[in-house]
Amino acid sequence: MTERLPAARVRNGYSAWRLIAEELRVEIGDGRLAVGDRLPTENSLSQRFSVNRHTARQAIAALAAEGLVESRRGSGTFVLGDTVRLHRIGVRTRLSSSLHEQRSAAADVRVLHSAVEEPPVDIAERLNIGGGRAVRVETSRSADGQPISVGTHWFDAERLPNIAEGMASAGSVTAALAASGIKDYVRVSTVVGARHATSMEGSLLSLGPGAIVLVTEALDSEPDGTPLQYLVSRFAAQRVRLDIEHPRTD
Amino acid sequence: MTERLPAARVRNGYSAWRLIAEELRVEIGDGRLAVGDRLPTENSLSQRFSVNRHTARQAIAALAAEGLVESRRGSGTFVLGDTVRLHRIGVRTRLSSSLHEQRSAAADVRVLHSAVEEPPVDIAERLNIGGGRAVRVETSRSADGQPISVGTHWFDAERLPNIAEGMASAGSVTAALAASGIKDYVRVSTVVGARHATSMEGSLLSLGPGAIVLVTEALDSEPDGTPLQYLVSRFAAQRVRLDIEHPRTD
DNA sequence: CAAAGTTGTCTATCTTTCTAGACAACTATC
DNA sequence: GATAGTTGTCTAGAAAGATAGACAACTTTG
Numbered sequence: 001m002t003e004r005l006p007a008a009r010v011r012n013g014y015s016a017w018r019l020i021a022e023e024l025r026v027e028i029g030d031g032r033l034a035v036g037d038r039l040p041t042e043n044s045l046s047q048r049f050s051v052n053r054h055t056a057r058q059a060i061a062a063l064a065a066e067g068l069v070e071s072r073r074g075s076g077t078f079v080l081g082d083t084v085r086l087h088r089i090g091v092r093t094r095l096s097s098s099l100h101e102q103r104s105a106a107a108d109v110r111v112l113h114s115a116v117e118e119p120p121v122d123i124a125e126r127l128n129i130g131g132g133r134a135v136r137v138e139t140s141r142s143a144d145g146q147p148i149s150v151g152t153h154w155f156d157a158e159r160l161p162n163i164a165e166g167m168a169s170a171g172s173v174t175a176a177l178a179a180s181g182i183k184d185y186v187r188v189s190t191v192v193g194a195r196h197a198t199s200m201e202g203s204l205l206s207l208g209p210g211a212i213v214l215v216t217e218a219l220d221s222e223p224d225g226t227p228l229q230y231l232v233s234r235f236a237a238q239r240v241r242l243d244i245e246h247p248r249t250d
Numbered sequence: 251m252t253e254r255l256p257a258a259r260v261r262n263g264y265s266a267w268r269l270i271a272e273e274l275r276v277e278i279g280d281g282r283l284a285v286g287d288r289l290p291t292e293n294s295l296s297q298r299f300s301v302n303r304h305t306a307r308q309a310i311a312a313l314a315a316e317g318l319v320e321s322r323r324g325s326g327t328f329v330l331g332d333t334v335r336l337h338r339i340g341v342r343t344r345l346s347s348s349l350h351e352q353r354s355a356a357a358d359v360r361v362l363h364s365a366v367e368e369p370p371v372d373i374a375e376r377l378n379i380g381g382g383r384a385v386r387v388e389t390s391r392s393a394d395g396q397p398i399s400v401g402t403h404w405f406d407a408e409r410l411p412n413i414a415e416g417m418a419s420a421g422s423v424t425a426a427l428a429a430s431g432i433k434d435y436v437r438v439s440t441v442v443g444a445r446h447a448t449s450m451e452g453s454l455l456s457l458g459p460g461a462i463v464l465v466t467e468a469l470d471s472e473p474d475g476t477p478l479q480y481l482v483s484r485f486a487a488q489r490v491r492l493d494i495e496h497p498r499t500d
Numbered sequence: 501c502a503a504a505g506t507t508g509t510c511t512a513t514c515t516t517t518c519t520a521g522a523c524a525a526c527t528a529t530c
Numbered sequence: 531g532a533t534a535g536t537t538g539t540c541t542a543g544a545a546a547g548a549t550a551g552a553c554a555a556c557t558t559t560g
Contacts, residue, residue: 013271013312014460015547018263022446022460029445030482031370041506052549057507062263073507074556086441091496120281190494191336194444194462194487195279196272210264210272212462214444232280237444244440244494246341265517291536302519307537323537324526 016051018210020059023049028068028082038076039069066238085148087235089216090245091186109171112150112204113138114164116157123154126219127227133157137164140204147205148240154230173229185228190218194237205236212237266301268460270309273299278318278332289319289327316488335398337485339466340495341436359421362400362454363388364414366407373404376469377477383407387414390454397455398490404480423479435478438469444487455486462487 027033040048045056060077063069071077119127119134127134137153153173155163166176177185197205197213205213213234220229235242277283290298295306310327313319321327369377369384377384387403403423405413416426427435447455447463455463463484470479485492 012458012460013265013268015263015265017548019446019449019459021263023448026445026448031372043506054550055548058548060507071507072557074505075558076506084443089494122281187496189496192442192464192492192494193334193490194464195276196269196462198273198276199269209262209269212444212446214442240443242442244339244442246437246439267517293536304520305518308517310537321537322527324535325528326536 016049017055017058017062020045020049020051020056021062024059024063025068028063028079033079035079035081037079039079041076083239085143085240086243087148087240088243088245089187089190108143109139109141109167109173111137111139111164111168114168116161119154123230126230127154127156129156129158135160135163137167139167146239147236149233149235150201150204151231151233155228177228182222182228185220185222188219188221188227190216192216192242197234197236201234205234207236207238214240214242216242266299267305267308267312270295270299270301270306271312274309274313275318278313278329283329285329285331287329288325289329291326333489335393335490336493337398337490338493338495339437339440358393359389359391359417359423361387361389361414361418364418366411369404373480376480377404377406379406379408385410385413387417389417396489397486399483399485400451400454401481401483405478427478432472432478435470435472438471438477440466440468442466442492447484447486451484455484457486457488464490464492466492 024033024039033039039045039060042053042056042060045059046053049056060069060071064071064077068080068082069077070080114135114137116133116135119129119136124130124132124134135153135155135157137155139151139153140147141149141151153167160177160180163176163180166179167173170176170179193215194212195215197207197209197211199209201207201213202209202211205211207213214237216231216233216235218231218233219227220231221227274283274289283289289295289310292303292306292310295309296303299306310319310321314321314327318330318332319327320330364385364387366383366385369379369386374380374382374384385403385405385407387405389401389403390397391399391401403417410427410430413426413430416429417423420426420429443465444462445465447457447459447461449459451457451463452459452461455461457463464487466481466483466485468481468483469477470481471477
């Protein structure tokens, strides 16, 4: 009879192998396991996390399915790589530019859906449209063929009635605004959070269920302070870091 | 014989009720379910997500255990509230100040551990200490008795040999640096990501396993550009939003 | 070439999660 | 007060997750 630690794993809704996989992902992400390194063996992982070897194997299999590691029979499991993109956030942040500092394959913005509707009160307030209607535009953005983020844009319907069509044809918020006579705008505020992706976001960003999204809520306005756009973006946290601009205050 | 949809739920490591709970949490967070609203009934939730009513119940139970909703027999389940703190990030970002705009109960910084050691190469590079040693300080921060974030600070060991003791006694990075003769410093860069919490982070932040942390990696330097501190902070994403400062460029 | 160490695969069993159904307890409405 | 609708609790069984052990296939080291 083998000693059976009750383990008393709390029922947290996460399978053991998923928790192990996430822990290993962190070690890969922060460099404790560098590209090319060999992971601990399946036996040592199963001891470290107090699970059966098969459970540890499943964690590795999940990472391998993502292309993060590769197992080689007889020799071990090795870290392949961990590519993340940087998305710059600053006063002049625009959706379509400045993804991955060096402008790689142009960030491709697509309009998925648009509608004119009553905005939620907090958004109406921020856009300063008391009682008026708003244009809501749903977009998705990808770079190098890989989906990066989905966005929900809100505009004053009275002021910018044709913004959705402009965005769809120009493939850019900046260009659509320019077509409506707005030459310049600046980022006023950005708030960043993180949460699990919804099933809808998961399918748009080709993420598994339970994946994480970075959520930014931002307000853009004209240089004189008139609110223009309220934008909620959701980035695939696996693939994106937000790089925050700190202008020198010389 | 009831129709049995195979459901073909992929084995993603997340239990069904956890995915449902996270989906509901999103709806509460973004206002589709406002404070005081009644959630859909257990029966309608079970239909919507194609699970048994008991599974839907478990999702609700998880949210209730967090204090996010409350069930009342005979009448329904209601949204209680969703309190988040704002942590400001800008050029003058300091750890101990500016949590929750109005300065609530002082953000309390505690030193958990410190050591002098060889820094990882990328950190050595950013701190501009080629081959030298670094002081690593692990901290935790709470406000109103609730843990908010954990941090890993790196300093040049040659230049700031006693920084850890200073932080422990002063309870503040700014004060400890002042004691070492550094009157002012500025934030140079901040990169934000998100991932699952490790088990260690989970216990320090009193989060369940699998919870999400917002990760900021930041470099502070003296006004003349000399690197001072490299800081990795992990915030409990359930409780914190990062509020990014966009200074007006007048 | 031998030995030790590693991943790949198979079978069996136990535990946890999910499904299914029934009914009680309570609330709101007519 | 009757009725419909809601959450709370119980039992039972099916499906999925995790454990346990054995051995094959392969690589690296000596």
